[in-house]
Amino acid sequence: MATHHDNVKQQFGEQANAYLTSKVHAQGPDLEYLANLLIPHSEASLLDMGCGAGHVSFIAAKYVKHVTAYDLSNEMLSVVAQTAKERGLQNITVKQGYAEYPPFADNQFDIVVSRYSAHHWHDVGKSIRQLHRITKAGGKLIIMDVVSPGHPVLDIWLQTVEALRDTSHVRDYTPGEWLTFLTEAGFVINNIARHRLTLSFDTWVKRMRTPEPLIEAIRIYQETAADDTKSYFELQADGSFTTDMMIIETEKVI
Template sequence: MKQHALAAHQFGTSTAAYLTSAVHAQGQDLQRLGAMVQADQTCRALDLGCGAGHASFALAAAGAQVTALDLSPAMLDIVAQEAQARGLHGLQTCQGAADKLPFADASFDFLVTRFSAHHWPDVPAALREMRRVIEPGGTLVIIDVVALESPLCDTLLQTVEILRDASHVRDYRVSEWRAMLQQAGFAAPSTDDWTLTMEFASWVGRMRTPALRVQAIHDVWARAPQEAREAMRVQADGSFDLSVAWLQTRSSVDSKRAN
């Protein structure tokens, strides 16, 4: 199964879990997104890899006209249903991939992706597409799990992530994000970071991780070097801390587009 199809399948079977997940449905980052567009009632926003739609809901509730894009029809169905239930009439859904956006140039002035990019098979291509569809001077916000700069912790994180979820590609380091954004024609991003504690049972439960893979994750944690376990605050039950980053940037105001 190809990566796009694998990601759509993985999350299409977990829609309800992601709609109600506290990790995804809550957070000051959602309030911050809403505050950013609240003063601009004409804001045209695109939520890439919208998942269960929490970023889209925050933007639409603040008054933005929002397009929620995802690979999974099941995810988009639940986003549309929830938007209707919340009375968010400025939200529409669209099926598509981040690296091949079905929109004309300069269609949006605000782009966001939240907890999605680590599933994308070609982030540089997606960033080029984002650069194409954003208005010159428009704002891009990336919110995602990031790997620590330590190669040891980086390797350990990618190992447990792909054991938990076969559609995982990579949690990029902040330094990698900076380089990719600038290569795609965006300004150097401003960044904030925080940690989320992943309660092990719900973390694997949301993804319906098979028992054999759950056992393998426990074994990886048990055999990991002490310094890596301490840096990621691994607990006896397998719970651990994930680093999350907010990267905010703007597209260049000149007319030249990244190729």
């Protein structure tokens, strides 16, 4: 019987190279934010949690002492390792495993970063508690992910198009849900930044190899959305839309 983790492995393993070249993943104000944040941490050990094709790892490797790129997909990790070698980034190592069971020691990392990964995790609460365990006291956890606007109408629209496009999607959490996960795990919130992220429909579905019947279902669902929903997501005629993403910077104080 296939599990959710199996779905994630299949979805992303088959598309590893597509994520390496994806503009959405390879650039953005969140990566600029991260680079600036890491400048004073040249001796840090950093975990890229759910590293995907490694864009956070490649940025971080320029600023910190060592990066561990961690992901469920061995294919993604192969892309990260090969790209790091090609770019001469010798301070990146890769490790395979589940978000809920990171095989690391207590208080191992100075900084943990997760970007565009957590909405695929089977149990976010458990994963965040594990990240608290492996982060040093005084260390940072930085979450970067798409978030739901929170209003039920807007929330169900976003979750529906996400799930139709990608069967490994679990949930784009609201900012309030994120604050609950993080504070209940023991992190203190230091900073929150919101950005708008525009998704080109054609590349968005091609990157995940969404089957044509589900692409058609997304288009029909978009067409039947209420005008205020279309306005919030800046829905375009070709199906492209804009959603919210947040950077949440936290600290482990004890």
